[in-house]
Amino acid sequence: MKSLEAERLTRFAQEIVTEGYVAKDGHAHCISPLLYQTGMISMEISSDSGQTFPRSSVWFSDHHSKVAASEKSTLVNESQWQYYGTPGTGGNLTVTWNNQTLRASHVNIELWAYRETGEPYSATWTAQWKYLYTLKKNFPNSGTFTFLPAASALYSAWELGALRITSSGSLEGQSNVAAIWSPEHALAWHLEEAFREDPAAWATAKCHAWDAAEESLPSFLAEIPDCPCTLAQARADTGRFHTDYGCDVEKGSVCTYHPGAVHCVRGIQASPSYAAGQQCCYDATGVQVLTGDSHGGSTPDRGHDWGSPPYKKPPRIPGFSHWIYDVLSFYYCCLWSDNCSFYFKHRPSSGCKQYHPPRAASAFGDPHFITFDGAIFTFNGLGEYTVLESDLTSLRVQGRTRQASLNGIQFKVTGFSAVAVQENNSDVVEMRIPDHSSQLEVLLNHKALNFSEQTWMDPKGLFLYAVPGMSATVMFSSGVGVEVKGSGQLLSMTLLLPERFLNHTQGLFGVMNDNPQDDFTLRNGTVLPSSSPPEQLLAFGADWAVSNTTSLFTYDTPYLLHNFFYGPKHNASFVPVFSPPEDPTDPLGKEAALLCQSDPFCRFDVLSTRDLRVGNSTKRSHQNYKRLKEDLQPVVSCDWLAVPAKGTKNSTNYLAGSVIRFGCQPDYILTGAAERTCQSNGKWSGAQTVCLPGTGSAVLALIRPPNSSVTPTAEYLCSH
Incomplete structure (x- = not known):
């Protein structure tokens, strides 16, 4: 692409035209357009102001959260941006960016925002990505900008957005021009004064409004698959689940939205009718974290975070639909107010009773x-x-x-x-x-x-x-x-x-x-x-x-054409070695024995290729397969057990063989089973545990069944 004209146009998806340029090193650069989709996008290049587009290729549209950090800007102290105006936040905000990637001496810093309007799951449901206003004009392209946020009632309906840094030579709000975008974030710093004055009250009202809206929408929960029962299964089932980049044990498990979890995975495929997504989170012991036990539990999504074909319309917009329906609502109900029960009513964890490993x-x-x-x-x-x-x-x-x-x-x-x-x-x-x-x-x-x-x-x-x-x-x-x-x-x-x-x-x-x-x-x-x-x-x-x-x-290649196509x-005519010769005097045989131990595949490959490296690779592959088979073994799970009112339980492990012990608060009497075991048939042993009001051992002695040392059940107490 070095020989192309300096002034050019690029047409994406056969309809969106953007400008481009040739840098000093001779490489051509095309400006990626606004798209509501990911995947391979057709790209055509014109060097005659759009009269013809003789050069064509494909371009990959990536999920916005996976763009290389060097190409994006950074929100300094990002949590302050997300929760700005809630207790403990305030003061200036700072955004930084790689100024070498933008060819301009001065820049404009703009606020853009996203929302979805219309009747959900209807033809009127549309996505809007809109320029709102400019924070700073003609600012030196220094790579950092600090400002003191101000609320704006005029734009308070836009609660999700990002900053755009673009050349001051571009028109304000002009689409599809060279720009650097910040990470998307909740526009907490931008909301009306009511949010600043009482964040919990404001968020509670928003949570209740979201709860009412969810009640009117069809449930997607029956469409999504059950989660794997264990972390080992979740990481091994690579055909159906993939690491959630927001909670990755390989990268230190920074699980902002799932405290107590060390790793989460997402179902790769969105559900067929509603484009919903599954999420499964696991703790350090490898068992699933459920919303019934923890705010950090696994939560399914009305909008799959990675979007879903054919994209372009809600709730299939990659990333942003998920923010609108599953992240902002979590902010309203759980992070900015104490109303998580409303959120988990609509986003309960899926268990694993119906999960079958591949x-x-x-x-x-x-x-x-x-x-x-x-x-x-x-x-x-x-x-x-x-x-x-x-x-x-x-x-x-x-x-x-x-x-x-x-x-x-x-x-x-x-x-x-x-x-x-x-x-x-x-x-x-x-x-x-x-x-x-x-x-x-x-x-x-x-x-x-x-x-x-x-x-x-x-x-x-x-x-x-x-x-x-x-x-x-x-x-x-x-x-x-x-x-x-x-x-x-x-x-x-x-x-x-x-x-x-x-x-x-x-x-x-x-x-x-x-x-x-x-x-x-x-x-x-x-x-x-x-x-x-x-x-x-x-x-x-x-x-x-x-x-x-x-x-x-x-x-x-000529080799492939000659040897395989033609x-x-x-x-x-190729007759392989079916059993490599074993020579007691062969020193390689002794080395193979040390390397391979009891692995026959490893020994076969060392002796047949005369290469210990091949045998070592075979041994590792065989070991990896055996670990995979072990990780994918079926696991029996029992149903979730609630903590009895006025009671306690000592575990959140619901897999076969696990034992959960219950207790009661002072002045309450435990009835039913004080200890329940998840059995191999997927059923819990013992009767339901209940804590009933009482005054201690004297009351228990009065109501204990005659000649029995067993704690009475709730049914016995009610019938007597």
Whole structure:
């Protein structure tokens, strides 16, 4: 793009035109427009003032909370901005920004705001992102601005917004010009004087108004899935749940809205009718935090934080719909007033009684397969193969193998070098390690993606998360998860399938039906015995070779064209080593024994490739699979138990085997069970616990059933 004219226009999504420029280094810059959506957006470039747009590409519209911090501004002491005017806040506010990213000597600092109007879930429901006024004109582009906020009754209906720093040469409020935006935030500093005078009273009135509005809206709770029962399950179920960036144990667990939690996840997919989202939070012991026990409990969302296709209209606007319906309301009811019961009435935690963990299968090393039903085999075919396909969602997972080599010497074993996936009419994602490289490359519809600054994308029909150069996870709308990791010149893959795929799979990973005996099923339905020798299993794998008409792969180098596109999809002339030779005098054998211990896959790969690094990678992949299987074990949960009125309970763990002990306040008598255990059938032992008024042991002695040492139940007391 260095040779383009200095004056240019860029057209996004075939309708929104913005200006652009060429910097001193010769690179062209396009101004991203206002969009109410995320994902891949078409982009066309004109160098003749919009008469023609001869150059085209695609541009990724990101969720605003994930934009690199260096490109945004920062609200200094951000909580002061969020709660400005509540007790303990006041004084000046300061915003900072990276002034090197804005080509201007002086700037205007503006306030923009967002709201949604119209009848919810109707054609009149619309989003508004609007310029309100300018805080400061023609201010030096120093990278910092401090001001003393003033309330404005004229704009008090706008309660969510952000600051925009733009060149003073732009018209005030002009859309789609070069600008730096602050993080979005509650405009507490901007609200009318009634908020400043008595924040709790003002917020209580707002909470009650929100409560009344929620009562008139349809409930979305039945549409969202149950949460995983444990933190281990939540982090392992990568096809359906992903880390909530606001509460991430890997980043120090700064859980502003969920005190007591150490990690939260969000359901990746929005609900079908209402575009609602699920959120699940967990404490340091790994059990779910529920709103019945804590203000930090898991809360579902009327507006999914990440938005939902087709976007553009409430409640599907990424981020902002969630702010309007789920965050500001939390401020009104919980943070600015003591009315959390109203909030949790409409946003109660989902339990996990209906949660079913996905099934896992994995392939790694030379390569070794562990099917969904637990069948284990090694397949060293050379070619391109159907790893898994399903008629349920037209899911296709394909793998390409290449010969293992070391220092130019090729060995008679293979490993995965590329994996390509698609479901229904989604975009195609391919993950591969190119020749003469050890870095994982990700392609979308046969074009390489640049993940140097971006790790999360939501193309058509899927979500894509990548750790640049190392791993990528594809999450389909069905809940299927495909994780691919690179190690040296080989890939490992793990597939997660929800239970509804039972009896709907075929390919190298077999038929998922809890029966490993039929996992070696050919295309024509013939089932090979589970005890088949390696030579027969090579024929089984060869039967699942793809064709050019069904291939999802990219053939963009002479090597790939010659060896895979024009060559056989299964190279029948390649005969692999089925069992590497064991030589007692081979020093590598002793090293393999020390490294691999009892792992047969590791030993196979060391001896067949003569490379301890390959064996070590295989060992790690195998260990990761075993941990994943352990984390995804089904867990039994009992229903939530309330604290009895005038009583106490010692635990909030409702998983099988947990014991909850109850007590009563002084001058109250405990009836029912003082201790209840969550049983393996999902039911609590013992009778309901109640604390009744009394005057101590004398009263208890009077009402205790004759000849009994058991505390009377509530039913006994009421009947006597």
